[in-house]
Amino acid sequence: MTVIAAQIQAVRSRISAACLAAKRDPASVTLLAVSKTFSADAVRAAQAAGQTAFGENYIQEAVDKIVMLADLPLQWHCIGPIQSNKTRLVAQHFAWAQSVDRLKTAQRLSEQRPAELPPLQVCLQVNVDGGPTKSGVAPHEALALARAVAALPRLQLRGLMCIPDPQPDVESMQAVFQRARALYEELRDAGLALDTLSMGMTADLEAAIQAGSTMVRVGTAIFGGRGIGPA
Numbered sequence: 001m002t003v004i005a006a007q008i009q010a011v012r013s014r015i016s017a018a019c020l021a022a023k024r025d026p027a028s029v030t031l032l033a034v035s036k037t038f039s040a041d042a043v044r045a046a047q048a049a050g051q052t053a054f055g056e057n058y059i060q061e062a063v064d065k066i067v068m069l070a071d072l073p074l075q076w077h078c079i080g081p082i083q084s085n086k087t088r089l090v091a092q093h094f095a096w097a098q099s100v101d102r103l104k105t106a107q108r109l110s111e112q113r114p115a116e117l118p119p120l121q122v123c124l125q126v127n128v129d130g131g132p133t134k135s136g137v138a139p140h141e142a143l144a145l146a147r148a149v150a151a152l153p154r155l156q157l158r159g160l161m162c163i164p165d166p167q168p169d170v171e172s173m174q175a176v177f178q179r180a181r182a183l184y185e186e187l188r189d190a191g192l193a194l195d196t197l198s199m200g201m202t203a204d205l206e207a208a209i210q211a212g213s214t215m216v217r218v219g220t221a222i223f224g225g226r227g228i229g230p231a
């Protein structure tokens with residue numbers, strides 16, 4: 001077994017244990033392997049171990065890998081900031097965009113989604129812990145943005161994504177994730193057909209699953225540390 005295969009198995013065990021503790025079905029949590037800064041060969045090793053969904057932050061780096069790996073049946077998720085000049089690449093190459101936080105970005109993605117592809121699957125990134133410099137829509141603006149995005153023809157709104165800052169203890173971390181969960185339920189109660197709450201990474205996936213995450217985005221625990229540099 002490759003190191004990557006063993007690490008995927010270990011992450012899947014963590015997810016199962018967290019689901020058991022939360023009395024949830026392990027099948028209700030999707031594992032997204034975050035392959036940013038890692039090579040196409042690392043993605044191939046993960047795919048050989050049964051992993052199909054991959055997340056990338058840096059759009060040009062991602063597109064290079066997506067093109068190199070076009071022979072494999074992979075599902076690519078954009079989880080990094082989407083500048084206006086990058087929307088076309090995202091619309092053309094990804095299955096999902098989880099980091100949409102403005103209507104203008106969503107409109108461009110919808111206009112630029114090629115007609116021969118299925119609708120782009122979208123999550124709104126929400127700034128649940130409220131740092132003023134962080135990306136993500138403010139929670140009180142999420143419902144209006146969700147309604148506007150859900151109306152765009154070439155997008156399918158699936159849910160919410162958040163990246164809260166680490167907290168000093170598990171209880172505080174869970175409280176932040178619970179706020180995201182509450183917002184997700186509020187949007188569903190308002191009639192939006194959402195099925196995805198993307199939260200939890202290597203350090204905090206258990207707390208996220210406890211709070212109701214349906215998709216954890218894991219990089220380090222699968223591929224190793226990214227070292228210094230942009231990450």
Ligand SMILES: *Cc1c(COP(=O)(O)O)cnc(C)c1O
Nearest residue numbers: 034057079201202217218219220
């Ligand atoms: C890098 C990244 C991850 C993965 O983080 P790890 O701590 O390496 O598991 C998840 N989500 C986003 C948005 C990221 O940028």
